[in-house]
Amino acid sequence: MEKLYEGKAKALYATDQANEILVVYSNQATALNGKKKSQIAGKGALNNEITSLIFAYLNEKGIPTQFIRQVDEVSQVVKALKMVPVEVVVRNRLAGSLAKKFDQAEGSPLKHPTVEYYYKNDELNDPFVNASQLSALGILELETSDELEAFALKINQALIELFDAIDLDLIDMKFEFGWDSEGQLILGDEISPDTCRIWDKASQQKMDKDNFRHDLGDIIPVYQEVAQRLRSYLTK
Ligand code: TMP
Secondary structure (H helix, E strand, O other), X not given: OOEEEEOOOEEEEEOOOOOEEEEEEOOEEEEOOOOEEEEOOOHHHHXXXXXXXXXXXXXXXXXXXXXXXXXXXXXEEEEOOEEEEEEEEEEEEOOHHHHHHOOOOOOOEEEEEEEXXXXXXXXXXXXXXXHHHHHHOOOOOHHHHHHHHHHHHHHHHHHHHHHHHOXXXXXXXXXXXXXXXXXXXXXXXXXXXXXXXXXXXXXXXXOOOHHHHOOOOOHHHHHHHHHHHHHHHHOO
């Protein structure tokens, strides 16, 4: 199969269907924009399963995603998309870079969810940008930014409800979007503990990649716990 792209945690391959691609999840974990790197056995399979379960749930709720079907332990078939060149971060509580920016405690409440854009460019370290800059630089029309914001907030709400049902608090998350062959804007990439902060409701224990980023502990047992809770809630 022709390899179309190799990212930090996934590789994309062409299929015999023009509008479908195969995504293969790897065991590579990275942090600090790729400066910290490890191979963690089992991570690819867990993120493939978690993303498959979550995207199938969103598809069923009428939220259009790139996901078509899981193929095997580490791969899934998805719709080919023309990717929007920004990452969209939504936050429900203060953590990570925003907690650091304002020197406030992680976990502090926010009055309402925030939506942030980061321009996807490795050489520039994915800088923060706002809708006005994106428009002025000719990267995204203002209407598209508005559409992304509304879409991201809607997905956030659906995910808060999903995670709440399995006793997890959704602290923040990163989305990527793209246009399908009909020009419709849909959710792409992955939603996993690599791309969200999720804390156990009762203990407030981190159940996500912060365990790797900050050397707090092994990520496999916590990713397994997230997968197990999703599996038993969504496939019963
Ligand atoms: P941040 O607090 O580091 O800005 O991250 C916010 C959320 O976005 C967090 O859940 C991790 C996720 N994220 C990614 O998935 N990829 C990225 O490149 C970055 C910077 C954040």
